[in-house]
Amino acid sequence: MIEDQASSLRRMNQSRLIxxxxxxxxxxxxxxxxxxxxxxxxxAQQGKRVMVxxxxxxxxxxxxxxxxxxxxxxxxxLSGECTLDEVLVEGPxxxxxxxxxxxxxSMTELTPTQHAxxxxxxxxxxxxxxxxxxxxxxxxxxxVLSFSKASQDILMVVCDEPTSLTDAYALIKILxxxxxxxRFKIVANMVRTPREGEExxxxxxxxTDRFLDVALELVAVIPFDENVRKSVRKxxxxxxxxxxxxAAMAIRKLAKKAIExxxxxxxxxxxxxxxxxxxxxxxxxxxxx
Numbered sequence: 001m002i003e004d005q006a007s008s009l010r011r012m013n014q015s016r017l018i019x020x021x022x023x024x025x026x027x028x029x030x031x032x033x034x035x036x037x038x039x040x041x042x043x044a045q046q047g048k049r050v051m052v053x054x055x056x057x058x059x060x061x062x063x064x065x066x067x068x069x070x071x072x073x074x075x076x077x078l079s080g081e082c083t084l085d086e087v088l089v090e091g092p093x094x095x096x097x098x099x100x101x102x103x104x105x106s107m108t109e110l111t112p113t114q115h116a117x118x119x120x121x122x123x124x125x126x127x128x129x130x131x132x133x134x135x136x137x138x139x140x141x142x143x144v145l146s147f148s149k150a151s152q153d154i155l156m157v158v159c160d161e162p163t164s165l166t167d168a169y170a171l172i173k174i175l176x177x178x179x180x181x182x183r184f185k186i187v188a189n190m191v192r193t194p195r196e197g198e199e200x201x202x203x204x205x206x207x208t209d210r211f212l213d214v215a216l217e218l219v220a221v222i223p224f225d226e227n228v229r230k231s232v233r234k235x236x237x238x239x240x241x242x243x244x245x246x247a248a249m250a251i252r253k254l255a256k257k258a259i260e261x262x263x264x265x266x267x268x269x270x271x272x273x274x275x276x277x278x279x280x281x282x283x284x285x286x287x288x289x
Contacts, residue, residue: 024144027166034238040091051131057075062100066092067235075100075101078110119273154175159191
């Protein structure tokens with residue numbers, strides 16, 4: 001009887017846990033935000049409650065890509081003017097978006113303590129969600145590192161440019177060597193053929209296998225698709241504007257995979273999104289063993 005109650009509690013707490021995915025890439029221009037938004041909408045189309053955090057704090061563009069009107073943003077949360085729930089705007093298929101500030105240098109110069117405060121703010125979130133997708137900024141700033149290591153899964157978006165692979169490797173190296181991150185999921189974006197995507201992945205793994213202690217997994221190969229540009233002009237996601245296009249179908253496959261990725265039931269030893277839920281789950285599971 002006690003064992004049945006413990007199993008029930010584990011299932012109950014697992015259902016409360018929120019999947020957190022960071023989408024990053026090192027280099028700008030690799031299609032990171034498009035991957036973020038289209039994956040989010042694909043997940044919502046499959047019945048998931050999804051939130052997108054625009055973590056490019058000084059050059060926000062998630063709301064612009066969807067043609068949404070924003071009155072308050074994360075800068076107002078950091079200043080204490082309002083709560084995280086109060087800045088959320090609703091996008092297609094009910095996805096919630098936490099918008100960043102655009103053209104604000106002060107938001108790009110936040111201290112690690114301020115990054116931590118923003119991550120902790122999510123523990124006070126009242127809105128019910130299943131999945132949080134974090135769209136990071138380009139580069140390897142403290143901001144990118146903070147949001148990436150606070151997530152459960154890191155999607156590294158790369159394209160067929162030498163600088164893309166170099167920057168992706170640099171970000172993987174820092175997260176691995178300095179922050180103890182060992183697993184990365186790779187998205188080969190804007191490739192001409194599936195083979196090109198696999199070759200991109202092979203080039204990256206050749207270097208990481210030689211110099212780093214990491215495990216890379218190729219989770220999506222998204223083809224170059226002119227409909228992406230058309231959908232951006234329409235201020236719509238490609239999975240919505242051109243649902244049968246090659247890129248849209250590849251992203252829907254990625255979203256289906258993401259649903260199956262396991263959610264950790266214990267803290268990873270550093271600051272994470274929704275950390276209090278993980279601590280609570282660990283305690284409940286420990287008390288009922």
